[in-house]
Amino acid sequence: MTGRVPSATASAFVLLISLAFATTAIYRPGVFDRLSTHGSPVPPKVREACLLAALKGRDDPACEVLGRAADQDLRLGTLLCFATLVLLTGLQYWFGPAWRIRRRRLRPVAGEVHDELARMAQEVLGGRRVVFLLDVLNPAVAGLAFGRAGRSYVVISRGTWMLYERDRPLFRAVVLHELAHVRNRDLGITAVTLAMWRSYAAVILVPGLLAAVIGVLSGHAPFLRPLEMPFGSSVVLSWLFAAQIIGLAVLSWLTRSAVLQSRELMADARVLSWQEDATPLRRLFEDAPAPRRWPVSLRVRTHPHLAVRRAALDEPGPLVRQGFVFPVALGGCFSLTMDPAASFTALGRTNTLPWPAEVFALLLAVVLGLRALRAVEAPSDAVHVPLGLAVGLAGGWLLAPSRMTDHALAPFPVSVQLAGLVLLAVAGLLLGVWVRWVARVWAPRVRDLRSALAPLLLIAAVVTLTARTFYRVQSDIIIAHVQDYPAVSDPLAHVLISAQITLDSRLSTGALLLVAVVLLMLVPMAVRFTTLGEPRPPAPRRTGRVALAVGSAAAAALITVLVSGTVNAYVFQRAGTTLSDHLAVGAAFAAALAAVAAGLSRTSPVAKGMLAGLAGAVVHALVLELVVLPLRTALPWTIHMLILERMLEAALIAGLATALLTRLLPVRGEPAAAAAVPVAKTPG
Incomplete structure (x- = not known):
C-alpha cells in the first residue's frame, strides 16, 4: 500500500494550514481590529436581558435595534490578520534560502568532491539542478536540503566532506538522503511549514500569551469588551485563555513535527529504492550521537527517533503507520476548524467573513482517509487512531478561543462542559473505528490514487455532511441549559438529551436515516463481500x-x-x-x-x-x-x-x-497465522 497512494508529507501539511487560519477567524490581536467599525456600547444589564430572551425564543424589537447599533464589523480585522500570516510566510519562504546561506556562511563545494556530488545528482535526479554547499563550521556528520521553487540546495558538513576519503559508502548514504528530499519534492512543503509555524507563533501565540498575562494583572479577560459582555470578565477567564494559548502552541508544534518527521522517513525509503543495501544507512543511524535529554533538541523534534528510522529499514510499519500523535493533531485541527462556524460565539456574531468550514472538513477528511489507506497494514493503528481522534476532537474544541467567549456569553456548569467533551471523544472513537474499517475493506482494490478515490469520497461525504450538525450540538447544550432543562442535575444526561434531540430532528424524516445507513454500513459491506482475492483470516x-x-x-x-x-x-x-x-x-x-x-x-x-x-x-x-x-x-x-x-x-x-x-478474552489454541502481504518499499 505504501507505493499506491500519495505521500503522507503533503497530507500532514494540511493540518498546519487549517490550524493557523481557523484560530485567526475567532481570535486575533486587537491591533488588527483597530480599523474595524465599532458599534455603540450597550449596558450590561440590557444586553444580558436581550441575550436570555433570544435564547428562550422570545423576539423583542428593541433588542434587535440595540443589537444592530452595538454590532462590530470584524471582517476587515480578519482579512488583515489572514493577509499578515500569508505575507510573513511568503517573505520567509522566498528570502529564507538566501538568508540561511548568509547566516551560516555556506560556501560552494569545489574540486573532486563537487564532481562526485554532481555525478550522484545526475544519477538519481536526471536533469534537475542542485547547488551543493559546504558548512565549514560544522564538524559533525550531517546534511541538509532546503530551497524554494526553482532553487534546490544540498549542504554537507565538514564531517561529511571528510568521509569522502575515509568511508565512501557512508558519504554516499548521507548525500543520497538529502537528494531524496529533492526527488520527493518536499523542500517547498518544508519551507512553507517552518515559515507558517513561525508566522503563527509571532502573530497569534506570542501576542495571545501577552494578552492573557495582561488580563491576569488587570482583571479583565483579553479581547472581551466589558461594557458589552453580559457576565463581565475575570481573572479566571484570563487564566483559561493563557492555558488555551499554551495548548495551541503544543498542538501547532505537534502538527509541525508531523510534517517534518514524515518527510525524513520518506527520504529514507527513497534511498532504499535507489540502493537495496541498507547497511550504510543503518551504520549512519547507529553511529549518530544520542539525542540530548535536556534541554530538548529542536532538531530532534523535526526528525524521527533513530530507533524508528532503523526499524523502517527492515519493515514498512514505521513508514505507513499513523501512530497516536498524528490522529491527535488531526482531531484537534478539525475541531478548531469547525469552531468559527459552529460555536456559540460564532452563531451569535454578525458582520463576519463566511467561514468555509465544509471546505476544511473535506480536506481534513481526505487526509484522514489517505493516512488510513496507507496504514491499513499497521495493526497498532487499530487502537492508536480511534484513541488519538477521541483525544484530538475533544482537546481541539477545548483549546478553541470560543470556549472563553462562550462562557462569558452564557456561563454553564463546568460538569456540563466536560460531559460535552465526552460526547466529542466518543464521536472521535467511532469515527476512527469506522474509517479504519472502510480502509481495510477497500484495501485490496486500491492500486493507485485513482482507485483510492472511491473510499476517499465516501469518507469525505460522511464527514462533511455531518460535521456542522454534530458540532452544533455543543451550542445546543448551552441553549438547553438556559432554555429547556435547567433542572437536569446529571450533566451527562443533559448532554445526551441535547444530542438525542438533534439526531431525532435530523433522522426521523427517514430520508437522511436511509442515506446514513447506506453510506455508513451497506456500501462498505457490499465492497467487502465483492472484493476479489484472499479473504481476511478469521480471528483466533x-x-x-x-x-x-x-x-x-x-x-x-x-x-x-x-x-x-x-x-x-x-x-x-x-x-x-x-x-x-x-x-x-x-x-x-x-x-x-x-x-x-x-x-x-x-x-x-x-x-x-x-x-x-x-x-x-x-x-x-x-x-x-x-x-x-x-x-x-x-x-x-x-x-x-x-x-x-x-x-x-x-x-x-x-x-x-x-x-x-x-479482545480481552484469553485465546484458545494458536492464533491463525496472518497472510503475508507484500509491500513495496518505494515511497508514494
Whole structure:
C-alpha cells in the first residue's frame, strides 16, 4: 500500500494550514481590529436581558435595534490578520534560502568532491539542478536540503566532506538522503511549514500569551469588551485563555513535527529504492550521537527517533503507520476548524467573513482517509487512531478561543462542559473505528490514487455532511441549559438529551436515516463481500465467547432501557408514555441482538452487530404493526424512522462494546497465522 497512494508529507501539511487560519477567524490581536467599525456600547444589564430572551425564543424589537447599533464589523480585522500570516510566510519562504546561506556562511563545494556530488545528482535526479554547499563550521556528520521553487540546495558538513576519503559508502548514504528530499519534492512543503509555524507563533501565540498575562494583572479577560459582555470578565477567564494559548502552541508544534518527521522517513525509503543495501544507512543511524535529554533538541523534534528510522529499514510499519500523535493533531485541527462556524460565539456574531468550514472538513477528511489507506497494514493503528481522534476532537474544541467567549456569553456548569467533551471523544472513537474499517475493506482494490478515490469520497461525504450538525450540538447544550432543562442535575444526561434531540430532528424524516445507513454500513459491506482475492483470516478462537455474547446481550438490553427511559422522560415529556415505551423496547431488542452477533462473530463483529440490529428493527416494525397495535392506530412513517434510528444507535454501541470485550478474552489454541502481504518499499 505504501507505493499506491500519495505521500503522507503533503497530507500532514494540511493540518498546519487549517490550524493557523481557523484560530485567526475567532481570535486575533486587537491591533488588527483597530480599523474595524465599532458599534455603540450597550449596558450590561440590557444586553444580558436581550441575550436570555433570544435564547428562550422570545423576539423583542428593541433588542434587535440595540443589537444592530452595538454590532462590530470584524471582517476587515480578519482579512488583515489572514493577509499578515500569508505575507510573513511568503517573505520567509522566498528570502529564507538566501538568508540561511548568509547566516551560516555556506560556501560552494569545489574540486573532486563537487564532481562526485554532481555525478550522484545526475544519477538519481536526471536533469534537475542542485547547488551543493559546504558548512565549514560544522564538524559533525550531517546534511541538509532546503530551497524554494526553482532553487534546490544540498549542504554537507565538514564531517561529511571528510568521509569522502575515509568511508565512501557512508558519504554516499548521507548525500543520497538529502537528494531524496529533492526527488520527493518536499523542500517547498518544508519551507512553507517552518515559515507558517513561525508566522503563527509571532502573530497569534506570542501576542495571545501577552494578552492573557495582561488580563491576569488587570482583571479583565483579553479581547472581551466589558461594557458589552453580559457576565463581565475575570481573572479566571484570563487564566483559561493563557492555558488555551499554551495548548495551541503544543498542538501547532505537534502538527509541525508531523510534517517534518514524515518527510525524513520518506527520504529514507527513497534511498532504499535507489540502493537495496541498507547497511550504510543503518551504520549512519547507529553511529549518530544520542539525542540530548535536556534541554530538548529542536532538531530532534523535526526528525524521527533513530530507533524508528532503523526499524523502517527492515519493515514498512514505521513508514505507513499513523501512530497516536498524528490522529491527535488531526482531531484537534478539525475541531478548531469547525469552531468559527459552529460555536456559540460564532452563531451569535454578525458582520463576519463566511467561514468555509465544509471546505476544511473535506480536506481534513481526505487526509484522514489517505493516512488510513496507507496504514491499513499497521495493526497498532487499530487502537492508536480511534484513541488519538477521541483525544484530538475533544482537546481541539477545548483549546478553541470560543470556549472563553462562550462562557462569558452564557456561563454553564463546568460538569456540563466536560460531559460535552465526552460526547466529542466518543464521536472521535467511532469515527476512527469506522474509517479504519472502510480502509481495510477497500484495501485490496486500491492500486493507485485513482482507485483510492472511491473510499476517499465516501469518507469525505460522511464527514462533511455531518460535521456542522454534530458540532452544533455543543451550542445546543448551552441553549438547553438556559432554555429547556435547567433542572437536569446529571450533566451527562443533559448532554445526551441535547444530542438525542438533534439526531431525532435530523433522522426521523427517514430520508437522511436511509442515506446514513447506506453510506455508513451497506456500501462498505457490499465492497467487502465483492472484493476479489484472499479473504481476511478469521480471528483466533477465544474462550467464553458464547457466555460473553449472552451476558453482553442481557447487560446491553438492561442498560439501554435505563438510558432510554432517562432520555425519553425529557424528550417526550408531552407525548405520553406509549412512544417512549416503544423506543425503549426497540432499542433494548436491537442492543441485545447486536451484542449476540458481535460476541459470536470472528470477523467484522461491529458490522454484523449493526446488521443484526437493522434486521431486528424490521422485525420490530412488523410486530408493532401486525400484533401490538390495532390497524386503526398504525404508527406513522416518521415514528417508525425514529424507532429505527434509536435501534441502530443502540446496536452500534452494543456491538462496539462487545467487540472490544472479546479482545480481552484469553485465546484458545494458536492464533491463525496472518497472510503475508507484500509491500513495496518505494515511497508514494
